[in-house]
Each structure stands twice: as structure tokens, then as C-alpha cells.
Amino acid sequence: MSTILKVILDKIKAKNPKHYEKLVAHLEGYGTDYENLANSFFNKYNEYLERNQKSIDFGVDCYLHMIEDMLEERFKFIREGKYSNSSFDDVEKRIYGNPEIMTYHMHGLVLAQFLWFDQYERILFFIENINKYAKGGKKYLEIGGGHGLYMNEAVNLLTNIEKFDLVDISQSSLDLAQGIINTNQVNYFLKNIFDFRESETYDFITMGEVLEHVEEPLNLLNKINQLLNKDGVCYITTPINAPMIDHIYLFHNETEIRDMLNQAGFEIIEERIVISEKITEKQAAKFKVPVMYAAFIKKQ
Amino acid sequence: MEREQILKDINAIFIDILDNEDIVLTNETTAADVDGWDSLTHIQLVVAFENHFGIRFTTMEIQGWENVGAIVACISSKC
Numbered sequence: 001m002s003t004i005l006k007v008i009l010d011k012i013k014a015k016n017p018k019h020y021e022k023l024v025a026h027l028e029g030y031g032t033d034y035e036n037l038a039n040s041f042f043n044k045y046n047e048y049l050e051r052n053q054k055s056i057d058f059g060v061d062c063y064l065h066m067i068e069d070m071l072e073e074r075f076k077f078i079r080e081g082k083y084s085n086s087s088f089d090d091v092e093k094r095i096y097g098n099p100e101i102m103t104y105h106m107h108g109l110v111l112a113q114f115l116w117f118d119q120y121e122r123i124l125f126f127i128e129n130i131n132k133y134a135k136g137g138k139k140y141l142e143i144g145g146g147h148g149l150y151m152n153e154a155v156n157l158l159t160n161i162e163k164f165d166l167v168d169i170s171q172s173s174l175d176l177a178q179g180i181i182n183t184n185q186v187n188y189f190l191k192n193i194f195d196f197r198e199s200e201t202y203d204f205i206t207m208g209e210v211l212e213h214v215e216e217p218l219n220l221l222n223k224i225n226q227l228l229n230k231d232g233v234c235y236i237t238t239p240i241n242a243p244m245i246d247h248i249y250l251f252h253n254e255t256e257i258r259d260m261l262n263q264a265g266f267e268i269i270e271e272r273i274v275i276s277e278k279i280t281e282k283q284a285a286k287f288k289v290p291v292m293y294a295a296f297i298k299k300q
Numbered sequence: 301m302e303r304e305q306i307l308k309d310i311n312a313i314f315i316d317i318l319d320n321e322d323i324v325l326t327n328e329t330t331a332a333d334v335d336g337w338d339s340l341t342h343i344q345l346v347v348a349f350e351n352h353f354g355i356r357f358t359t360m361e362i363q364g365w366e367n368v369g370a371i372v373a374c375i376s377s378k379c
């Protein structure tokens with residue numbers, strides 16, 4: 001039987017065989033747990049596409065388009081030693097507020113969640129630990145939910161939560177997340193997180209790959225600190241050396257991330273760090289390869 | 301610049317970036333022949349060529365070379 005994962009990989013193989021080879025080499029050894037999780041989310045994604053008179057080819061084309069952008073960004077990054085964006089207002093105008101770019105970019109990211117092993121490790125770390133840290137909680141917030149994978153899993157896994165809120169600055173992201181998750185259990189807010197409610201606090205907050213999208217990440221961490229209950233836990237992820245069309249703040253290594261988390265009044269409970277290529281730490285630093293950093297944190 | 305000299309110079313850059321003294325390039329060498337020359341290190345190599353020769357490549361160019369000879373020809377057309 002051909003699964004949706006296989007269909008996606010075959011289509012990538014036909015259009016970009018070199019990239020396909022790299023993906024499958026990286027995914028070698030990931031077994032049925034991986035396949036089940038990937039297929040379950042990709043099936044929901046495919047259903048969403050079909051409800052909108054699109055096919056999985058659309059998703060694959062978006063993904064390949066995103067890969068092209070990434071090459072361009074990486075080229076600039078290695079040349080200049082910095083990300084190509086420095087202004088949030090500029091990224092908001094050009095990308096978050098531009099349905100054409102944001103749509104292909106976010107659909108591309110849907111596939112990346114399982115085609116890239118470091119991204120799979122990121123959701124796996126979340127799934128393996130979320131119950132432990134969110135147990136007893138009632139209110140759950142996700143910041144910059146993007147494609148919706150994390151909210152989708154949270155809704156599936158956390159039966160104790162009474163209120164799921166998702167805030168994102170981009171209408172394109174909200175449309176996609178809402179379409180894939182396809183449940184009325186989640187409240188969606190189109191807002192810059194800095195303008196999001198002051199009065200309410202949450203028992204658990206998830207913020208995946210947003211910290212690098214702002215000019216002053218410390219301010220964003222302070223904002224999370226305000227939104228988090230005294231005993232609350234936050235799942236936060238952010239990449240090192242990962243140029244993308246909408247990335248602004250460059251973390252050079254994990255120490256910089258840890259220091260900033262501490263500075264914002266957080267303590268790291270548990271963390272996972274995965275290099276995005278099968279190379280040593282030393283090579284990753286030399287070639288400035290993206291590294292995935294994820295942690296569960298709480299107030300000091 | 302003489303193509304022979306360009307080949308020599310990029311050979312030295314390969315040795316430096318890929319950390320391998322044994323690399324000997326010819327015009328026919330392809331990525332498959334050189335350990336560690338992949339899509340990742342390719343960009344590193346290309347930027348080192350740019351800096352060394354004081355030139356700029358386009359993203360199209362760096363994706364199109366089929367062997368070392370094509371790189372040498374491209375560099376030679378720019379300097």
C-alpha cells in the first residue's frame with residue numbers, strides 16, 4: 001500500500017532527485033512510529049488540500065519552492081555572516097502579510113516537519129514530554145502556530161486542557177492551521193504576540209521557531225514570562241545558524257540561547273539539540289549548519 | 301587569469317575547506333569524486349572562490365556546474 005508519505009517522497013524524487021536522495025539518507029532508520037505520525041499529519045493535510053480543490057502536488061511544489069529560497073538565503077548567509085533581514089516591519093509587510101509568499105512558505109514547512117529528521121526530533125521531543133509538563137493545566141497557548149502541527153498534537157494528547165488559544169500574526173498561517181486541525185476546540189487570534197492580551201495567563205505555552213523572527217528576542221521571552229502562570233511550563237524551540245526568508249535574529253550557538261532564557265527569568269528543565277545534517281558538532285560549527293534547539297522551561 | 305592557475309587556486313581552496321590534503325582536482329572531477337563535496341560544503345567552497353578571486357556568482361550559476369572544468373571556465377570568464 002502506498003502511503004501519503006511515500007507519495008510525497010516519490011513526487012520529490014521525480015522533480016529533484018538529488019534532494020530526494022539526501023532526505024531518504026537522513027531518514028534511514030526511522031521506523032513505524034515515524035511513519036505513522038508523519039502519515040497521520042500528512043493525511044490531515046491532504047484532506048485539507050482536497051477540501052480546497054488542491055492536490056498533494058501543490059504541497060510538493062511549495063516545498064521545492066521553499067528549498068530554492070533556502071539555498072538563496074544560505075548563499076547570502078555564508079557570504080555575509082548574518083541573516084538577510086534586520087527589520088520586523090519589513091518581514092511583516094513582505095512575507096507574513098503577503099498571502100502568495102506566505103502560503104507556499106508555510107505549505108513547504110508542513111512537509112518539512114517530517115521530511116527533515118531534525119524537525120521530526122523536535123515534534124517527537126514535544127510529544128514524548130508534553131503530558132508530563134502540561135498535566136493538571138487548564139489553559140494552553142501557542143504563539144506563532146504556523147502550519148498547526150503542534151496545536152494538532154496538543155489537542156490530541158491533552159485531554160485536561162479546557163481552553164486552547166493560538167495566536168499568529170499571519171492570516172495565511174491561521175487559515176492553514178485552522179484548515180488542517182479542523183476542530184472547533186481551538187480559538188484563533190490574528191495578532192502580533194506583543195499586542196496579545198495582558199490580563200490572562202496560561203498553564204502551558206508552546207512557541208516553536210518564532211524567537212528568531214523578532215528583532216529583540218529577549219522582549220519576546222519577557223512577554224512569555226508575563227503570559228505564563230507561576231507554575232507553568234513553556235516548550236520553546238529556535239534554530240542556530242538557520243537562514244530563512246523570514247528570520248531576523250541570529251543565534252550562533254546554544255549558549256547564546258541558554259543565556260537569554262536565563263536572562264528572561266527562565267530555568268531550563270530539559271533540552272534537545274539536533275544538528276540538521278549527519279555531521280559532527282565541529283563540522284556543524286565550521287560549516288554553519290542549522291542546529292535545532294528545543295527546551296522545556298519554567299520560571300526561575 | 302590562466303585556467304591552469306585558477307585550477308591550482310581552487311584546488312588549494314578545496315584542501316582548506318574540506319580539510320583534506322589529498323584532493324587533486326582535474327577539469328573532469330565531479331562532486332561524486334570528492335569526499336565531502338556535497339550541497340552543504342558546495343556553498344562554502346563557492347563563497348571562498350568568490351572571496352579569493354574577487355568575483356560574484358549567481359545562485360543559478362552555482363547550481364549549474366557539472367564538473368570542476370565548468371567552475372574554472374565560469375571563474376575565468378569573470379576575471
Ligand SMILES: C[S@@+](CC[C@H](N)C(=O)[O-])C[C@H]1O[C@@H](n2cnc3c(N)ncnc32)[C@H](O)[C@@H]1O
Nearest residue numbers: 144145146147168169170173192193208209213
Ligand atoms: C516558522 S513558523 C513556526 C511554525 C510552528 N510554530 C513550528 O514550530 O514549526 C513562524 C510563525 O510565527 C508567526 N509569527 C512571526 N512573528 C510573530 C509575532 N510577532 N507574533 C505572532 N506570530 C508571529 C509567523 O506568522 C509564522 O506563522
